[in-house]
Ligand SMILES: C[C@@]1(CC(=O)O)c2cc3[nH]c(cc4nc(cc5[nH]c(cc(n2)[C@H]1CCC(=O)O)[C@@](C)(CC(=O)O)[C@@H]5CCC(=O)O)C(CC(=O)O)=C4CCC(=O)O)c(CCC(=O)O)c3CC(=O)O
């Protein structure tokens with residue numbers, strides 16, 4: 001018999017930093033539902049980039065693949081094309097590590113023919129604008145005149161930290177009451193507080209500028225311990241209200257990642 005070319009089989013691999021908090025499962029589920037609704041014919045697989053989180057989950061009997069494990073398995077399952085979608089916020093360290101893994105798997109003998117990585121939530125300038133607009137359109141319902149909102153971003157020593165001050169600039173252009181600070185990078189909460197001291201503030205709303213409301217949101221932002229943003233602000237005399245929702249709980253935010261995933265699927269298709 002003549003050699004027949006093997007049929008194409010395309011799949012999606014969604015990759016998040018991950019979280020050890022069961023409360024975040026509904027957010028991951030929401031992302032999956034939106035992706036499934038957009039690409040009903042494509043099988044969806046998952047991986048977490050954080051080794052610490054994967055180990056924590058394993059010790060509780062939950063298994064979640066690393067990106068390399070997931071890509072190896074998908075190769076064995078006969079996938080020829082895989083669109084890997086980063087669910088990270090910025091193209092930082094975690095995203096770059098994922099990129100290295102994806103490149104290593106591209107064209108691997110007897111593995112997947114074509115593996116390609118979709119951009120994180122923020123990459124091009126128009127991502128900043130789209131995300132900024134969505135966040136400003138969906139401010140907490142109870143927010144009234146005199147209230148301010150402070151988003152908590154992760155922050156990083158990686159040069160991609162510039163996306164946080166970049167986003168802050170865009171938000172301020174549209175609404176001077178919306179602030180963005182980070183846990184581990186620039187800007188810091190103290191810089192926001194310096195600005196708040198110069199005006200009359202009714203209440204400070206706290207929201208994660210993160211995919212999910214996990215450890216950072218529940219402890220560093222809204223926790224009862226002395227160093228949490230809630231405690232620091234309250235010690236300064238501010239009323240606070242924390243909203244424990246990830247950005248990925250919002251359809252319009254997930255839409256931005258889905259657009260990035262579409263770009264990758266179009267590219268995978270165009271390469272014979
Ligand atoms: C490299 C490292 C350097 C460092 O931070 O020291 C790093 C970097 C980054 N993390 C990011 C995101 C998140 N980090 C967490 C949580 C944790 N992160 C921790 C460690 C590390 N994080 C270091 C090695 C990690 C490893 O190799 O495993 C843990 C384990 C320990 C701790 O932080 O104490 C703690 C576990 C909590 C638990 O056990 O549950 C969550 C989840 C959550 O909050 O629940 C999110 C998603 C938030 C979201 O949903 O958006 C981003 C932004 C990525 C992006 O979105 O773009 C960067 C920066 C970048 O990529 O450049």
Ligand SMILES: [Co+2]
Nearest residue numbers: 030034250251
């Ligand atoms: Co939805």
Ligand SMILES: [Fe+2]
Nearest residue numbers: 017050154216
């Ligand atoms: Fe982290």
